[in-house]
Amino acid sequence: MTYQGVLTKMASEFLDPIQYYLVFETDFINVNQLLDKTITLAFVEYQCLNCGLNKPIYRQGFCKSCFFDVPQAADWVMRPELSKAHLGKEDRDLAFEKKAQLQPHIVYLANSSNVKVGVTRKSQVPTRWIDQGAHEAIEIVEVPNRYLAGITEVALKEHISDKTNWRTMLKNDIKDEDLVVWRDRLKPYIPNEALAYVIESNTETLLQFPVSQYPEKPKSLNLEKSKHYTGKLVGIKGQYLIFEDNTVFNVRGNEGLVVAISVNV
Known part of the structure; x- marks a missing residue:
C-alpha cells in the first residue's frame, strides 16, 4: 500500500x-x-x-x-518577545498577529534532552511538549499574550537552557528531573510584568512515546x-x-x- x-x-x-x-x-x-x-x-x-x-x-x-512574506514565518514566531500586536503595531499582517498573539500563552519547563524553558499557546499544551520529545513538562506561567510570555522566557533563559539537543533526545540519554523544584528555583527571575500570572501549584505532565x-x-x-x-x-x-x-x-x-x-x- x-x-x-x-x-x-x-x-x-x-x-x-x-x-x-x-x-x-x-x-x-x-x-x-x-x-x-x-x-x-x-x-x-x-x-x-x-x-x-x-x-x-x-x-x-x-x-x-x-x-519572507507570510506572517506565519515572521521573527516573532521564533522570538515571542518581538510580538507587537498588544500595541496594535503590525509586523506583516495585524489581523493574523492579533489572533495568534492576543491569546493565553504558557511559559513552561520541559525535559527532553535537558530541562529547558519554552513558550507556547495554551491551546497547544501538551502538543508542543510532544513535538519536542519531552518525557516530562510543567507549566510555570500563564499570561494573556505572547509578548509577556516572550519576555518571561528571555529572563529565564539567562538561568536555564532554551534549546533541545535532538540527538540526546532521540537516544533517550536523559534523566528524570523534579520540575517542581526547578519551577520554584526559577521563580525569583520571572519579570515583574508577569509575576501576577505565576502558576503557584501544579504537577508534572508525563509523556510516553511509542x-x-x-x-x-x-x-x-x-x-x-x-x-x-x-x-x-x-x-x-x-x-x-x-x-x-x-x-x-x-x-x-x-x-x-x-x-x-x-x-x-
Whole structure:
C-alpha cells in the first residue's frame, strides 16, 4: 500500500503511548500502525505550504519568497518577545498577529534532552511538549499574550537552557528531573510584568512515546538528496521517525516535501 502527500508536522493524540498521524489532503496515516513494519519513503517534489508551487523549500515548509512574506514565518514566531500586536503595531499582517498573539500563552519547563524553558499557546499544551520529545513538562506561567510570555522566557533563559539537543533526545540519554523544584528555583527571575500570572501549584505532565528501540548514533535522513529510503520503523518521538538502522527522519523539518510512503509486506 502506498500513500502520497505533502508533509506537515505530525498531528498527535495525548494517549499512553502517544498516537501520531500524518495528515494528507485526502488521506491520513496512523503512524503507530506502521511500527515494526518496513516502509519506503520516496521524494516526489516540493509543494510550498503557502503558494503550493513546486519550488525548493527554504524554511518551515515555505519557499524562499513566501518565507519572507507570510506572517506565519515572521521573527516573532521564533522570538515571542518581538510580538507587537498588544500595541496594535503590525509586523506583516495585524489581523493574523492579533489572533495568534492576543491569546493565553504558557511559559513552561520541559525535559527532553535537558530541562529547558519554552513558550507556547495554551491551546497547544501538551502538543508542543510532544513535538519536542519531552518525557516530562510543567507549566510555570500563564499570561494573556505572547509578548509577556516572550519576555518571561528571555529572563529565564539567562538561568536555564532554551534549546533541545535532538540527538540526546532521540537516544533517550536523559534523566528524570523534579520540575517542581526547578519551577520554584526559577521563580525569583520571572519579570515583574508577569509575576501576577505565576502558576503557584501544579504537577508534572508525563509523556510516553511509542519507541521499542532508541538509536545509539542517530543519523539524519536527507530525503531530498537520497530521493528514497527503506527501513524498519521502530519508534516515533518528537517529530522524528526512528528506524532500526539508527536512521531518523524529522517530519517537521521536511514540511513542504511531497513524499510517497509505501508499506512493504
